[in-house]
Amino acid sequence: MAKMALLRKAHKWLALIVGVQFLIWITTGLLFTLVDSEKSHGQIYRAKQNIEQAPALPEQLLTNTQLVEKIALNIAEQSIHSIQLKVFHQQWYYHLNTTTGRYLFSATTGEQFNVEENLALSLILESYQGPGKLTQLDLLTPPIAEFSHIKGRLWQAHFSDEINTTVYLEQNTGRILSHTNDTSDYNDILKMLHFMDYNDTGHFNSWWIITMAILATLLSLSGLFWLVNSHYRKFKNRFFKAA
Amino acid sequence: MKKLALTQRKIHKFLMLFLGVQFLLWSLSGLYMVTMNMDFIHGDHLVKAPVFVDLHSESLLSFQEILQLYPRAKKLKLAQLAQQSVYQFTLNGQPQLVSANSGKSLLPFTQLDIKQLVIAQSNIGDQTSIQKISLLTDNAPSELSSRHLPAWQVTYDNFSGDTLYLSSVTGQVITKRHNYWRFFDFVWMLHIMDYENRADITNWLLFIFSLTGIFSCLSGLYLVGHRFRFTAKLKKLFTKNKKNPSSTIDCPIVKSAKGAR
Numbered sequence: 001m002a003k004m005a006l007l008r009k010a011h012k013w014l015a016l017i018v019g020v021q022f023l024i025w026i027t028t029g030l031l032f033t034l035v036d037s038e039k040s041h042g043q044i045y046r047a048k049q050n051i052e053q054a055p056a057l058p059e060q061l062l063t064n065t066q067l068v069e070k071i072a073l074n075i076a077e078q079s080i081h082s083i084q085l086k087v088f089h090q091q092w093y094y095h096l097n098t099t100t101g102r103y104l105f106s107a108t109t110g111e112q113f114n115v116e117e118n119l120a121l122s123l124i125l126e127s128y129q130g131p132g133k134l135t136q137l138d139l140l141t142p143p144i145a146e147f148s149h150i151k152g153r154l155w156q157a158h159f160s161d162e163i164n165t166t167v168y169l170e171q172n173t174g175r176i177l178s179h180t181n182d183t184s185d186y187n188d189i190l191k192m193l194h195f196m197d198y199n200d201t202g203h204f205n206s207w208w209i210i211t212m213a214i215l216a217t218l219l220s221l222s223g224l225f226w227l228v229n230s231h232y233r234k235f236k237n238r239f240f241k242a243a
Numbered sequence: 244m245k246k247l248a249l250t251q252r253k254i255h256k257f258l259m260l261f262l263g264v265q266f267l268l269w270s271l272s273g274l275y276m277v278t279m280n281m282d283f284i285h286g287d288h289l290v291k292a293p294v295f296v297d298l299h300s301e302s303l304l305s306f307q308e309i310l311q312l313y314p315r316a317k318k319l320k321l322a323q324l325a326q327q328s329v330y331q332f333t334l335n336g337q338p339q340l341v342s343a344n345s346g347k348s349l350l351p352f353t354q355l356d357i358k359q360l361v362i363a364q365s366n367i368g369d370q371t372s373i374q375k376i377s378l379l380t381d382n383a384p385s386e387l388s389s390r391h392l393p394a395w396q397v398t399y400d401n402f403s404g405d406t407l408y409l410s411s412v413t414g415q416v417i418t419k420r421h422n423y424w425r426f427f428d429f430v431w432m433l434h435i436m437d438y439e440n441r442a443d444i445t446n447w448l449l450f451i452f453s454l455t456g457i458f459s460c461l462s463g464l465y466l467v468g469h470r471f472r473f474t475a476k477l478k479k480l481f482t483k484n485k486k487n488p489s490s491t492i493d494c495p496i497v498k499s500a501k502g503a504r
């Protein structure tokens with residue numbers, strides 16, 4: 001019986017330490033099941049992108065050696081994964097995918113493409129189909145917390161709709177990265193609490209969550225043992241002692 | 244107070260009779276997931292670091308030259324496949340792959356080509372442990388997204404059951420799987436209680452279990468409060484303050500608020 005007393009004591013103390021975190025895990029878990037994934041992925045006011053009709057290819061494309069000379073100033077050569085010939089806004093570009101990010105270079109002049117404020121504005125408005133008005137446009141320099149994997153600068157636009165949509169556009173490529181809103185922010189908060197990722201690292205391998213998970217497992221185990229033991233004893237008393 | 248604690252105890256015990264096992268499964272699956280490194284689970288260690296295009300190579304054909312060879316090529320892309328540079332493009336919607344040095348087509352791959360490609364790209368030490376190389380065309384295994392089909396599957400006969408999937412049109416490794424990933428996928432299923440697709444976290448079963456889970460957790464927390472006499476102490480403090488209202492003035496928050504006024 002001393003063993004059972006120890007188990008009960010362990011259950012009590014473990015509950016004191018992880019009880020509140022357990023409640024947070026279950027509550028956020030419950031709220032996850034209720035999140036509208038369309039809203040949280042920011043698709044609600046996102047316009048579908050039209051596929052561009054490609055213009056004729058230019059007579060003379062930049063050769064690889066010419067391209068190397070042009071990009072040498074900005075990009076380390078030993079970092080290019082691939083180069084694709086692409087159309088953007090009726091112009092042909094070399095689209096470089098590198099370890100330091102994505103870049104566009106004109107396929108005829110080799111000039112690097114950058115989204116200027118006016119173009120950013122029109123691209124962002126093109127991608128937005130909600131009722132709100134644009135209230136603010138900023139150029140963000142990395143590191144940017146929500147986009148730790150993006151290494152280039154981003155245009156950020158706020159809209160005045162009921163869910164506070166924010167649109168992000170990559171300056172180097174003109175690509176719309178994402179639409180975020182209150183629901184996605186809410187979802188991010190749930191994730192932060194569930195994964196105990198208070199520093200917003202995007203990982204859930206911190207030592208404190210591992211510790212809590214171990215304690216939570218012990219709490220569940222001790223509880224289950226206790227439960228099984230008490231029912232087993234009742235069962236034994238009823239059927240064996242009576243006989 | 245004692246009576247309430249007794250009911251809470253009964254509630255806690257009764258609810259846990261149904262939820263207890265799921266609580267243990269949540270804890271254990273959660274523990275496995277948080278202890279595993281995501282890059283490891285994704286199998287990043289199974290392949291070599293990404294390779295880069297060598298634009299200085301003398302024999303490298305330019306985009307223009309490829310377009311002269313294949314005037315109707317679309318989505319033209321220069322990439323690196325193991326040790327050789329290649330051009331990927333589509334011709335009448337059909338994906339193509341040619342050597343960037345000769346312009347000659349590399350497709351379709353033979354089993355031997357795939358073996359060489361996988362040896363060049365994989366980081367798995369013992370290449371003699373390759374067990375089977377097969378082309379999957381119709382049915383994707385559950386661990387491979389069907390949008391990747393047709394694809395080559397390369398299975399290894401080793402402890403972690405490594406399996407690499409290569410694109411049948413680009414020759415690149417597209418998906419990496421091993422037993423730790425498979426087990427992760429399994430515990431993820433237990434964790435979100437979606438036993439069919441292992442993907443939908445907005446399912447009813449999880450909703451009902453977590454909702455009742457909250458109640459049993461709350462009753463448990465009440466019992467913790469009771470056991471450690473937090474509730475008794477709170478009650479004592481509360482009644483004391485009622486009897487002797489002057490003691491509330493000692494509260495620094497009230498004091499400073501008054502001072503601010």
